[in-house]
Amino acid sequence: MPIKLAEDFPAKQVLLAEDIFAIDNERAIHQDIRPLRLLILNLMPDKITTETQLLxxxxxxxxxxxxxxxQISSHQHKNTSxxxxxxxYLTFADVVTSCYDGMIITGAPVEQLAFTEVDYWEELTEIMDWSQTNVxxxxxxxxxAQAxxxxxxxxxxxxYAEKLFGVFPQRVVAKHRLCRGFDDCFWGxxxxxxxxxxxxxxxxxLQVIARDxxxxxNILISRDAHDIFILGHFEYDTDTLEKEYHRDLQRGLNTPRPQHYYEQDNPNNPIINRWRGHAHLLYHNWLNDVYQMTPYQLAEIPSRQRVRRKATTTEE
Structure with a gap:
Protein backbone atom coordinates (compact mmCIF):
# COMPACT_ATOMS: atom_id res chain seq x y z
CA MET A 1 0.00 0.00 0.00
CA PRO A 2 1.10 3.60 -0.56
CA ILE A 3 2.82 6.12 1.64
CA LYS A 4 0.74 9.18 2.47
CA LEU A 5 2.68 12.32 1.59
CA ALA A 6 1.87 15.99 1.27
CA GLU A 7 1.15 16.92 -2.35
CA ASP A 8 4.20 19.20 -2.66
CA PHE A 9 6.68 17.05 -0.69
CA PRO A 10 9.89 17.01 -2.83
CA ALA A 11 10.48 13.24 -2.71
CA LYS A 12 6.93 12.51 -3.89
CA GLN A 13 7.57 13.39 -7.52
CA VAL A 14 10.77 11.34 -7.56
CA LEU A 15 8.95 8.31 -6.15
CA LEU A 16 6.03 8.71 -8.56
CA ALA A 17 8.47 8.82 -11.48
CA GLU A 18 9.86 5.50 -10.23
CA ASP A 19 6.34 4.04 -10.19
CA ILE A 20 6.25 4.00 -6.40
CA PHE A 21 2.75 4.84 -5.24
CA ALA A 22 2.23 7.81 -2.93
CA ILE A 23 -1.15 9.38 -2.15
CA ASP A 24 -2.39 12.59 -0.63
CA ASN A 25 -4.38 13.08 2.57
CA GLU A 26 -7.80 13.30 0.91
CA ARG A 27 -7.48 9.90 -0.73
CA ALA A 28 -5.91 8.31 2.33
CA ILE A 29 -8.84 9.08 4.64
CA HIS A 30 -11.13 6.87 2.55
CA GLN A 31 -9.04 3.76 3.25
CA ASP A 32 -10.58 1.85 6.13
CA ILE A 33 -7.38 0.67 7.83
CA ARG A 34 -5.11 2.23 10.41
CA PRO A 35 -1.87 3.39 8.81
CA LEU A 36 1.41 2.66 10.50
CA ARG A 37 2.86 5.85 11.93
CA LEU A 38 6.60 6.27 11.39
CA LEU A 39 8.93 8.98 12.64
CA ILE A 40 12.24 9.64 10.88
CA LEU A 41 14.87 11.60 12.79
CA ASN A 42 16.95 12.83 9.88
CA LEU A 43 20.46 13.79 11.00
CA MET A 44 22.03 13.75 7.52
CA PRO A 45 23.15 17.07 5.96
CA ASP A 46 21.43 16.49 2.60
CA LYS A 47 18.02 15.83 4.08
CA ILE A 48 16.04 15.66 0.84
CA THR A 49 18.28 12.91 -0.56
CA THR A 50 18.00 10.89 2.65
CA GLU A 51 14.22 11.41 2.72
CA THR A 52 13.93 9.98 -0.78
CA GLN A 53 16.23 7.02 -0.06
CA LEU A 54 14.32 5.94 3.05
CA LEU A 55 10.87 6.55 1.58
CA GLN A 71 14.71 17.64 13.13
CA ILE A 72 17.13 18.49 15.90
CA SER A 73 16.26 21.95 17.20
CA SER A 74 19.55 22.50 19.05
CA HIS A 75 21.63 22.38 15.85
CA GLN A 76 22.03 24.88 13.03
CA HIS A 77 21.19 23.13 9.74
CA LYS A 78 23.41 24.47 6.96
CA ASN A 79 22.60 22.21 4.02
CA THR A 80 18.79 22.27 3.99
CA SER A 81 16.65 25.37 3.59
CA TYR A 89 9.79 18.80 9.81
CA LEU A 90 8.65 18.62 13.41
CA THR A 91 10.68 19.32 16.53
CA PHE A 92 10.84 17.08 19.58
CA ALA A 93 8.49 19.45 21.40
CA ASP A 94 5.92 18.72 18.68
CA VAL A 95 6.03 14.93 19.14
CA VAL A 96 6.93 14.41 22.79
CA THR A 97 3.34 13.55 23.76
CA SER A 98 2.78 11.40 20.64
CA CYS A 99 3.30 7.69 19.97
CA TYR A 100 4.63 6.00 16.86
CA ASP A 101 4.68 2.45 15.58
CA GLY A 102 8.21 2.78 14.25
CA MET A 103 11.11 5.20 14.18
CA ILE A 104 14.29 5.55 12.12
CA ILE A 105 17.34 7.43 13.43
CA THR A 106 19.71 8.13 10.56
CA GLY A 107 23.47 8.43 10.47
CA ALA A 108 25.36 11.72 10.70
CA PRO A 109 28.83 12.87 9.56
CA VAL A 110 30.10 13.41 13.11
CA GLU A 111 31.59 10.03 13.93
CA GLN A 112 35.12 11.37 14.39
CA LEU A 113 33.88 13.47 17.30
CA ALA A 114 33.36 12.03 20.76
CA PHE A 115 29.64 11.52 21.31
CA THR A 116 29.50 14.14 24.05
CA GLU A 117 31.23 16.67 21.76
CA VAL A 118 28.37 16.57 19.25
CA ASP A 119 26.49 19.83 19.76
CA TYR A 120 23.08 18.12 19.85
CA TRP A 121 24.06 15.10 21.92
CA GLU A 122 21.89 16.05 24.90
CA GLU A 123 18.81 16.49 22.73
CA LEU A 124 19.52 13.27 20.85
CA THR A 125 19.79 11.23 24.06
CA GLU A 126 16.52 12.75 25.25
CA ILE A 127 14.87 11.62 22.01
CA MET A 128 16.41 8.15 22.27
CA ASP A 129 15.13 7.79 25.84
CA TRP A 130 11.67 8.91 24.72
CA SER A 131 11.72 6.34 21.92
CA GLN A 132 12.03 3.55 24.48
CA THR A 133 8.52 4.25 25.78
CA ASN A 134 6.66 5.97 22.93
CA VAL A 135 7.73 3.88 19.93
CA ALA A 145 23.48 2.94 15.50
CA GLN A 146 26.80 3.66 17.19
CA ALA A 147 25.19 6.47 19.19
CA TYR A 160 39.70 2.73 12.16
CA ALA A 161 43.07 3.47 10.60
CA GLU A 162 41.25 4.53 7.42
CA LYS A 163 37.69 4.97 6.28
CA LEU A 164 35.73 1.74 5.81
CA PHE A 165 34.38 2.51 2.37
CA GLY A 166 32.68 0.36 -0.23
CA VAL A 167 30.28 -2.56 -0.45
CA PHE A 168 31.09 -5.49 1.80
CA PRO A 169 29.78 -9.02 2.23
CA GLN A 170 28.11 -10.09 5.46
CA ARG A 171 26.75 -13.37 6.71
CA VAL A 172 23.54 -14.05 8.57
CA VAL A 173 24.78 -15.57 11.83
CA ALA A 174 21.52 -15.84 13.77
CA LYS A 175 18.10 -16.82 12.55
CA HIS A 176 15.75 -13.88 12.96
CA ARG A 177 12.57 -12.69 11.21
CA LEU A 178 14.33 -9.43 10.36
CA CYS A 179 16.44 -11.39 7.86
CA ARG A 180 13.63 -13.60 6.59
CA GLY A 181 14.30 -14.41 2.93
CA PHE A 182 17.93 -13.25 3.06
CA ASP A 183 20.68 -15.15 1.32
CA ASP A 184 23.22 -16.60 3.74
CA CYS A 185 25.73 -14.08 2.40
CA PHE A 186 24.64 -10.62 1.28
CA TRP A 187 26.20 -7.24 0.54
CA GLY A 188 25.77 -3.77 1.96
CA LEU A 206 21.93 -7.76 22.23
CA GLN A 207 21.94 -10.34 19.46
CA VAL A 208 24.25 -10.08 16.47
CA ILE A 209 22.22 -10.92 13.36
CA ALA A 210 24.83 -10.33 10.66
CA ARG A 211 28.58 -9.89 10.69
CA ASP A 212 31.75 -10.30 8.66
CA ASN A 218 26.86 -5.09 11.19
CA ILE A 219 23.24 -5.78 12.19
CA LEU A 220 22.29 -6.15 15.85
CA ILE A 221 18.95 -6.27 17.64
CA SER A 222 18.03 -5.92 21.28
CA ARG A 223 16.78 -9.12 22.90
CA ASP A 224 13.35 -7.55 23.39
CA ALA A 225 13.24 -6.72 19.62
CA HIS A 226 12.69 -3.01 20.31
CA ASP A 227 15.96 -1.61 18.95
CA ILE A 228 17.69 -2.50 15.68
CA PHE A 229 21.21 -1.28 14.94
CA ILE A 230 22.47 -1.26 11.34
CA LEU A 231 26.05 -0.04 11.02
CA GLY A 232 25.90 0.25 7.22
CA HIS A 233 23.77 2.15 4.72
CA PHE A 234 21.34 -0.17 2.96
CA GLU A 235 19.33 2.91 1.97
CA TYR A 236 22.12 4.26 -0.27
CA ASP A 237 21.44 4.87 -3.96
CA THR A 238 23.62 3.15 -6.54
CA ASP A 239 25.82 6.22 -7.03
CA THR A 240 25.95 7.51 -3.43
CA LEU A 241 29.39 6.08 -2.64
CA GLU A 242 30.78 7.46 -5.89
CA LYS A 243 29.49 10.94 -5.04
CA GLU A 244 30.99 10.66 -1.54
CA TYR A 245 34.31 9.54 -2.99
CA HIS A 246 34.61 12.53 -5.34
CA ARG A 247 33.41 14.90 -2.60
CA ASP A 248 36.12 13.60 -0.23
CA LEU A 249 38.79 14.00 -2.92
CA GLN A 250 37.68 17.60 -3.55
CA ARG A 251 38.09 18.25 0.18
CA GLY A 252 41.64 16.93 0.08
CA LEU A 253 40.86 13.76 2.04
CA ASN A 254 42.83 10.59 1.45
CA THR A 255 39.73 8.42 1.08
CA PRO A 256 40.36 5.02 -0.55
CA ARG A 257 38.42 4.09 -3.67
CA PRO A 258 35.21 2.25 -2.68
CA GLN A 259 35.83 -1.49 -2.55
CA HIS A 260 33.71 -4.12 -4.35
CA TYR A 261 31.77 -1.28 -5.97
CA TYR A 262 32.78 -0.96 -9.61
CA GLU A 263 32.77 -3.88 -12.00
CA GLN A 264 36.20 -5.58 -11.66
CA ASP A 265 37.07 -2.82 -9.14
CA ASN A 266 37.77 -0.51 -12.07
CA PRO A 267 36.30 3.01 -11.62
CA ASN A 268 36.00 3.30 -15.39
CA ASN A 269 33.52 0.41 -15.35
CA PRO A 270 29.85 0.55 -14.29
CA ILE A 271 28.84 0.42 -10.64
CA ILE A 272 27.38 -2.91 -9.53
CA ASN A 273 24.49 -2.53 -7.10
CA ARG A 274 24.80 -5.68 -4.97
CA TRP A 275 22.54 -4.59 -2.11
CA ARG A 276 19.24 -3.32 -3.55
CA GLY A 277 17.23 -6.53 -3.08
CA HIS A 278 18.28 -7.12 0.51
CA ALA A 279 17.74 -3.45 1.38
CA HIS A 280 14.10 -3.65 0.31
CA LEU A 281 13.67 -6.99 2.04
CA LEU A 282 15.18 -5.73 5.30
CA TYR A 283 12.79 -2.79 5.57
CA HIS A 284 9.84 -4.85 4.39
CA ASN A 285 10.56 -7.39 7.13
CA TRP A 286 10.93 -4.63 9.72
CA LEU A 287 7.62 -2.99 8.84
CA ASN A 288 5.85 -6.34 8.85
CA ASP A 289 7.35 -7.04 12.27
CA VAL A 290 6.21 -3.65 13.57
CA TYR A 291 2.72 -4.31 12.23
CA GLN A 292 2.60 -7.60 14.13
CA MET A 293 3.88 -6.10 17.41
CA THR A 294 2.27 -2.70 17.64
CA PRO A 295 -1.16 -2.18 19.26
CA TYR A 296 -4.07 -0.88 17.20
CA GLN A 297 -4.50 1.98 19.66
CA LEU A 298 -1.33 4.07 19.58
CA ALA A 299 -2.03 5.32 23.11
CA GLU A 300 -1.34 1.79 24.40
CA ILE A 301 2.30 1.85 23.28
CA PRO A 302 3.77 3.47 26.44
CA SER A 303 2.10 0.97 28.76
CA ARG A 304 3.29 -1.93 26.62
CA GLN A 305 6.81 -0.57 26.56
CA ARG A 306 6.81 -0.14 30.33
CA VAL A 307 5.84 -3.81 30.67
CA ARG A 308 8.60 -4.75 28.23
CA ARG A 309 11.22 -2.76 30.10
CA LYS A 310 10.12 -4.14 33.45
CA ALA A 311 10.34 -7.68 32.11
CA THR A 312 13.81 -7.00 30.73
CA THR A 313 14.97 -5.56 34.04
CA THR A 314 13.58 -8.56 35.92
CA GLU A 315 15.39 -10.99 33.61
CA GLU A 316 18.66 -9.14 34.23
Whole structure:
Protein backbone atom coordinates (compact mmCIF):
# COMPACT_ATOMS: atom_id res chain seq x y z
CA MET A 1 0.00 0.00 0.00
CA PRO A 2 1.10 3.60 -0.56
CA ILE A 3 2.82 6.12 1.64
CA LYS A 4 0.74 9.18 2.47
CA LEU A 5 2.68 12.32 1.59
CA ALA A 6 1.87 15.99 1.27
CA GLU A 7 1.15 16.92 -2.35
CA ASP A 8 4.20 19.20 -2.66
CA PHE A 9 6.68 17.05 -0.69
CA PRO A 10 9.89 17.01 -2.83
CA ALA A 11 10.48 13.24 -2.71
CA LYS A 12 6.93 12.51 -3.89
CA GLN A 13 7.57 13.39 -7.52
CA VAL A 14 10.77 11.34 -7.56
CA LEU A 15 8.95 8.31 -6.15
CA LEU A 16 6.03 8.71 -8.56
CA ALA A 17 8.47 8.82 -11.48
CA GLU A 18 9.86 5.50 -10.23
CA ASP A 19 6.34 4.04 -10.19
CA ILE A 20 6.25 4.00 -6.40
CA PHE A 21 2.75 4.84 -5.24
CA ALA A 22 2.23 7.81 -2.93
CA ILE A 23 -1.15 9.38 -2.15
CA ASP A 24 -2.39 12.59 -0.63
CA ASN A 25 -4.38 13.08 2.57
CA GLU A 26 -7.80 13.30 0.91
CA ARG A 27 -7.48 9.90 -0.73
CA ALA A 28 -5.91 8.31 2.33
CA ILE A 29 -8.84 9.08 4.64
CA HIS A 30 -11.13 6.87 2.55
CA GLN A 31 -9.04 3.76 3.25
CA ASP A 32 -10.58 1.85 6.13
CA ILE A 33 -7.38 0.67 7.83
CA ARG A 34 -5.11 2.23 10.41
CA PRO A 35 -1.87 3.39 8.81
CA LEU A 36 1.41 2.66 10.50
CA ARG A 37 2.86 5.85 11.93
CA LEU A 38 6.60 6.27 11.39
CA LEU A 39 8.93 8.98 12.64
CA ILE A 40 12.24 9.64 10.88
CA LEU A 41 14.87 11.60 12.79
CA ASN A 42 16.95 12.83 9.88
CA LEU A 43 20.46 13.79 11.00
CA MET A 44 22.03 13.75 7.52
CA PRO A 45 23.15 17.07 5.96
CA ASP A 46 21.43 16.49 2.60
CA LYS A 47 18.02 15.83 4.08
CA ILE A 48 16.04 15.66 0.84
CA THR A 49 18.28 12.91 -0.56
CA THR A 50 18.00 10.89 2.65
CA GLU A 51 14.22 11.41 2.72
CA THR A 52 13.93 9.98 -0.78
CA GLN A 53 16.23 7.02 -0.06
CA LEU A 54 14.32 5.94 3.05
CA LEU A 55 10.87 6.55 1.58
CA UNK A 56 11.83 4.43 -1.42
CA UNK A 57 12.50 1.48 0.88
CA UNK A 58 9.55 1.76 3.24
CA UNK A 59 7.13 2.34 0.36
CA UNK A 60 7.39 -1.29 -0.72
CA UNK A 61 5.26 -2.47 2.20
CA UNK A 62 1.60 -3.38 1.48
CA UNK A 63 0.68 -1.22 4.49
CA UNK A 64 -0.35 2.41 4.35
CA UNK A 65 2.24 4.45 6.17
CA UNK A 66 2.08 7.95 7.63
CA UNK A 67 5.55 9.48 7.93
CA UNK A 68 6.63 12.40 10.09
CA UNK A 69 10.11 13.88 9.83
CA UNK A 70 11.90 15.09 12.94
CA GLN A 71 14.71 17.64 13.13
CA ILE A 72 17.13 18.49 15.90
CA SER A 73 16.26 21.95 17.20
CA SER A 74 19.55 22.50 19.05
CA HIS A 75 21.63 22.38 15.85
CA GLN A 76 22.03 24.88 13.03
CA HIS A 77 21.19 23.13 9.74
CA LYS A 78 23.41 24.47 6.96
CA ASN A 79 22.60 22.21 4.02
CA THR A 80 18.79 22.27 3.99
CA SER A 81 16.65 25.37 3.59
CA UNK A 82 14.81 26.73 6.60
CA UNK A 83 11.66 26.79 4.46
CA UNK A 84 11.87 23.02 3.89
CA UNK A 85 12.49 22.31 7.56
CA UNK A 86 9.69 24.57 8.73
CA UNK A 87 7.23 23.09 6.25
CA UNK A 88 7.98 19.38 6.51
CA TYR A 89 9.79 18.80 9.81
CA LEU A 90 8.65 18.62 13.41
CA THR A 91 10.68 19.32 16.53
CA PHE A 92 10.84 17.08 19.58
CA ALA A 93 8.49 19.45 21.40
CA ASP A 94 5.92 18.72 18.68
CA VAL A 95 6.03 14.93 19.14
CA VAL A 96 6.93 14.41 22.79
CA THR A 97 3.34 13.55 23.76
CA SER A 98 2.78 11.40 20.64
CA CYS A 99 3.30 7.69 19.97
CA TYR A 100 4.63 6.00 16.86
CA ASP A 101 4.68 2.45 15.58
CA GLY A 102 8.21 2.78 14.25
CA MET A 103 11.11 5.20 14.18
CA ILE A 104 14.29 5.55 12.12
CA ILE A 105 17.34 7.43 13.43
CA THR A 106 19.71 8.13 10.56
CA GLY A 107 23.47 8.43 10.47
CA ALA A 108 25.36 11.72 10.70
CA PRO A 109 28.83 12.87 9.56
CA VAL A 110 30.10 13.41 13.11
CA GLU A 111 31.59 10.03 13.93
CA GLN A 112 35.12 11.37 14.39
CA LEU A 113 33.88 13.47 17.30
CA ALA A 114 33.36 12.03 20.76
CA PHE A 115 29.64 11.52 21.31
CA THR A 116 29.50 14.14 24.05
CA GLU A 117 31.23 16.67 21.76
CA VAL A 118 28.37 16.57 19.25
CA ASP A 119 26.49 19.83 19.76
CA TYR A 120 23.08 18.12 19.85
CA TRP A 121 24.06 15.10 21.92
CA GLU A 122 21.89 16.05 24.90
CA GLU A 123 18.81 16.49 22.73
CA LEU A 124 19.52 13.27 20.85
CA THR A 125 19.79 11.23 24.06
CA GLU A 126 16.52 12.75 25.25
CA ILE A 127 14.87 11.62 22.01
CA MET A 128 16.41 8.15 22.27
CA ASP A 129 15.13 7.79 25.84
CA TRP A 130 11.67 8.91 24.72
CA SER A 131 11.72 6.34 21.92
CA GLN A 132 12.03 3.55 24.48
CA THR A 133 8.52 4.25 25.78
CA ASN A 134 6.66 5.97 22.93
CA VAL A 135 7.73 3.88 19.93
CA UNK A 136 7.16 0.19 19.25
CA UNK A 137 10.40 -0.37 17.30
CA UNK A 138 13.42 1.80 16.44
CA UNK A 139 15.94 1.37 13.60
CA UNK A 140 19.30 3.09 14.11
CA UNK A 141 21.53 3.61 11.06
CA UNK A 142 25.36 3.94 10.91
CA UNK A 143 26.41 6.71 13.34
CA UNK A 144 22.88 6.62 14.72
CA ALA A 145 23.48 2.94 15.50
CA GLN A 146 26.80 3.66 17.19
CA ALA A 147 25.19 6.47 19.19
CA UNK A 148 22.33 4.19 20.26
CA UNK A 149 24.67 1.36 21.25
CA UNK A 150 26.74 3.77 23.31
CA UNK A 151 23.79 5.47 24.99
CA UNK A 152 21.70 2.38 25.72
CA UNK A 153 24.44 -0.22 26.29
CA UNK A 154 27.67 1.66 26.97
CA UNK A 155 29.38 0.26 23.86
CA UNK A 156 32.18 2.62 22.85
CA UNK A 157 33.07 3.15 19.22
CA UNK A 158 36.47 2.11 17.83
CA UNK A 159 38.35 4.33 15.36
CA TYR A 160 39.70 2.73 12.16
CA ALA A 161 43.07 3.47 10.60
CA GLU A 162 41.25 4.53 7.42
CA LYS A 163 37.69 4.97 6.28
CA LEU A 164 35.73 1.74 5.81
CA PHE A 165 34.38 2.51 2.37
CA GLY A 166 32.68 0.36 -0.23
CA VAL A 167 30.28 -2.56 -0.45
CA PHE A 168 31.09 -5.49 1.80
CA PRO A 169 29.78 -9.02 2.23
CA GLN A 170 28.11 -10.09 5.46
CA ARG A 171 26.75 -13.37 6.71
CA VAL A 172 23.54 -14.05 8.57
CA VAL A 173 24.78 -15.57 11.83
CA ALA A 174 21.52 -15.84 13.77
CA LYS A 175 18.10 -16.82 12.55
CA HIS A 176 15.75 -13.88 12.96
CA ARG A 177 12.57 -12.69 11.21
CA LEU A 178 14.33 -9.43 10.36
CA CYS A 179 16.44 -11.39 7.86
CA ARG A 180 13.63 -13.60 6.59
CA GLY A 181 14.30 -14.41 2.93
CA PHE A 182 17.93 -13.25 3.06
CA ASP A 183 20.68 -15.15 1.32
CA ASP A 184 23.22 -16.60 3.74
CA CYS A 185 25.73 -14.08 2.40
CA PHE A 186 24.64 -10.62 1.28
CA TRP A 187 26.20 -7.24 0.54
CA GLY A 188 25.77 -3.77 1.96
CA UNK A 189 27.36 -0.31 1.61
CA UNK A 190 29.69 0.97 4.33
CA UNK A 191 30.97 4.52 4.75
CA UNK A 192 32.40 5.15 8.20
CA UNK A 193 35.54 5.85 10.18
CA UNK A 194 34.49 3.95 13.28
CA UNK A 195 32.85 0.70 14.37
CA UNK A 196 32.32 -1.37 17.48
CA UNK A 197 34.37 -4.06 19.17
CA UNK A 198 32.51 -7.34 19.32
CA UNK A 199 33.85 -8.19 22.78
CA UNK A 200 31.84 -5.26 24.22
CA UNK A 201 28.53 -6.82 23.21
CA UNK A 202 26.53 -8.35 26.06
CA UNK A 203 24.81 -11.35 24.50
CA UNK A 204 22.08 -11.29 27.12
CA UNK A 205 20.99 -7.85 25.92
CA LEU A 206 21.93 -7.76 22.23
CA GLN A 207 21.94 -10.34 19.46
CA VAL A 208 24.25 -10.08 16.47
CA ILE A 209 22.22 -10.92 13.36
CA ALA A 210 24.83 -10.33 10.66
CA ARG A 211 28.58 -9.89 10.69
CA ASP A 212 31.75 -10.30 8.66
CA UNK A 213 35.34 -11.06 9.61
CA UNK A 214 36.51 -7.79 8.03
CA UNK A 215 33.83 -5.32 9.14
CA UNK A 216 32.69 -7.12 12.29
CA UNK A 217 29.09 -6.99 13.57
CA ASN A 218 26.86 -5.09 11.19
CA ILE A 219 23.24 -5.78 12.19
CA LEU A 220 22.29 -6.15 15.85
CA ILE A 221 18.95 -6.27 17.64
CA SER A 222 18.03 -5.92 21.28
CA ARG A 223 16.78 -9.12 22.90
CA ASP A 224 13.35 -7.55 23.39
CA ALA A 225 13.24 -6.72 19.62
CA HIS A 226 12.69 -3.01 20.31
CA ASP A 227 15.96 -1.61 18.95
CA ILE A 228 17.69 -2.50 15.68
CA PHE A 229 21.21 -1.28 14.94
CA ILE A 230 22.47 -1.26 11.34
CA LEU A 231 26.05 -0.04 11.02
CA GLY A 232 25.90 0.25 7.22
CA HIS A 233 23.77 2.15 4.72
CA PHE A 234 21.34 -0.17 2.96
CA GLU A 235 19.33 2.91 1.97
CA TYR A 236 22.12 4.26 -0.27
CA ASP A 237 21.44 4.87 -3.96
CA THR A 238 23.62 3.15 -6.54
CA ASP A 239 25.82 6.22 -7.03
CA THR A 240 25.95 7.51 -3.43
CA LEU A 241 29.39 6.08 -2.64
CA GLU A 242 30.78 7.46 -5.89
CA LYS A 243 29.49 10.94 -5.04
CA GLU A 244 30.99 10.66 -1.54
CA TYR A 245 34.31 9.54 -2.99
CA HIS A 246 34.61 12.53 -5.34
CA ARG A 247 33.41 14.90 -2.60
CA ASP A 248 36.12 13.60 -0.23
CA LEU A 249 38.79 14.00 -2.92
CA GLN A 250 37.68 17.60 -3.55
CA ARG A 251 38.09 18.25 0.18
CA GLY A 252 41.64 16.93 0.08
CA LEU A 253 40.86 13.76 2.04
CA ASN A 254 42.83 10.59 1.45
CA THR A 255 39.73 8.42 1.08
CA PRO A 256 40.36 5.02 -0.55
CA ARG A 257 38.42 4.09 -3.67
CA PRO A 258 35.21 2.25 -2.68
CA GLN A 259 35.83 -1.49 -2.55
CA HIS A 260 33.71 -4.12 -4.35
CA TYR A 261 31.77 -1.28 -5.97
CA TYR A 262 32.78 -0.96 -9.61
CA GLU A 263 32.77 -3.88 -12.00
CA GLN A 264 36.20 -5.58 -11.66
CA ASP A 265 37.07 -2.82 -9.14
CA ASN A 266 37.77 -0.51 -12.07
CA PRO A 267 36.30 3.01 -11.62
CA ASN A 268 36.00 3.30 -15.39
CA ASN A 269 33.52 0.41 -15.35
CA PRO A 270 29.85 0.55 -14.29
CA ILE A 271 28.84 0.42 -10.64
CA ILE A 272 27.38 -2.91 -9.53
CA ASN A 273 24.49 -2.53 -7.10
CA ARG A 274 24.80 -5.68 -4.97
CA TRP A 275 22.54 -4.59 -2.11
CA ARG A 276 19.24 -3.32 -3.55
CA GLY A 277 17.23 -6.53 -3.08
CA HIS A 278 18.28 -7.12 0.51
CA ALA A 279 17.74 -3.45 1.38
CA HIS A 280 14.10 -3.65 0.31
CA LEU A 281 13.67 -6.99 2.04
CA LEU A 282 15.18 -5.73 5.30
CA TYR A 283 12.79 -2.79 5.57
CA HIS A 284 9.84 -4.85 4.39
CA ASN A 285 10.56 -7.39 7.13
CA TRP A 286 10.93 -4.63 9.72
CA LEU A 287 7.62 -2.99 8.84
CA ASN A 288 5.85 -6.34 8.85
CA ASP A 289 7.35 -7.04 12.27
CA VAL A 290 6.21 -3.65 13.57
CA TYR A 291 2.72 -4.31 12.23
CA GLN A 292 2.60 -7.60 14.13
CA MET A 293 3.88 -6.10 17.41
CA THR A 294 2.27 -2.70 17.64
CA PRO A 295 -1.16 -2.18 19.26
CA TYR A 296 -4.07 -0.88 17.20
CA GLN A 297 -4.50 1.98 19.66
CA LEU A 298 -1.33 4.07 19.58
CA ALA A 299 -2.03 5.32 23.11
CA GLU A 300 -1.34 1.79 24.40
CA ILE A 301 2.30 1.85 23.28
CA PRO A 302 3.77 3.47 26.44
CA SER A 303 2.10 0.97 28.76
CA ARG A 304 3.29 -1.93 26.62
CA GLN A 305 6.81 -0.57 26.56
CA ARG A 306 6.81 -0.14 30.33
CA VAL A 307 5.84 -3.81 30.67
CA ARG A 308 8.60 -4.75 28.23
CA ARG A 309 11.22 -2.76 30.10
CA LYS A 310 10.12 -4.14 33.45
CA ALA A 311 10.34 -7.68 32.11
CA THR A 312 13.81 -7.00 30.73
CA THR A 313 14.97 -5.56 34.04
CA THR A 314 13.58 -8.56 35.92
CA GLU A 315 15.39 -10.99 33.61
CA GLU A 316 18.66 -9.14 34.23
Missing amino acids: RLISQSPLQIDVDFL ITHLQKF TSVVHICWG GLFHHYGIAKVA PQSRYTGIAEDQIDGSK EVIGP
